Amino acid sequence: MDAPAANIPESLIATLRDARSVAILTGSGISAESGVPTFRNAQTGLWASYDPGELATPEAFERDPRLVWEWYAWRRELVGKAAPNPGHEALAELERRVPDFALITQNVDGLHRRAGSQRVIELHGNILRSRCSVEGIVIEARENDSEVPPSCPSCGAFLRPDVVWFGEMLPTSALQEAFKAARNCDLFFSVGTSGLVQPAASLPFEALRSGAVLVEVNPNDTPLTQHVEDTLRGRAGEILPALVKVAYG
DSSP states (O other), X not given: OOHHHHTSOHHHHHHHHHOSEEEEEEOXXXXXXXXXXXXXXXXXXXXXXXXXXXXXXHHHHHHOHHHHHHHHHXXXXXXXXXXXXXXXXXXHHHHHHSSEEEEEEOXXXXXXXXXXXXXXXXXXXXXXXXXXXXXXXXXXXXXXXXXXXXXXTTXXXXXXXXEOOTXXXXXXXXXXXXXXXXXXXXXXXXXXXXXXXTTGGGHHHHHHHTTOEEEXXXXXXXXXXXXXXXXXXXXXXHHHHHHHHHHHO
């Protein structure tokens, strides 16, 4: 048995095999293993002098839409170079094994879907999509669009990245679906997330109040650690494939 598998408790393996409903919450840690820089660490090169917290706001977009759009275009390019890692792929495989499965993510890079996950709840949106800044509708990218930022073909307003900016509410439908999944699951995994960003940080506690078994996959302690049934220390790309393998063969 390899090292990650050897550290997985037999009780957790049994719980996973018996679980009818599993919910997963993922954060930036799992994407970092694919080479996607965390939000703060992405500021390099031409963008090193900019504070990302000052760019990812509605006010910044209103003040200088071209600057914000170009920053997101650069970040999209970084994401486009990344590929799903074994952790993403293990979660896609787990979805195929569990009758009721929900993958809730704070990440905006779309790597879970690229790995094959079907039921993905994107709390903070998706950087690869654009939407109208006025109507809010998602707009497919048009080739040879030279405008920066492009305009909405419906109303002519600027398009913006389909992500949640500082000061904005999370999508109501996604948030409701996430809390419903947390309340209804037998087993809840917190994977690669700091446990600090609300309201996502409340989801494990919602699951716990509803009687779910709580598991954390993270290289480091978080505010959640003291509340979980099992803590699996290490990288998601190593632990999750080992867990799926020992549980299902």
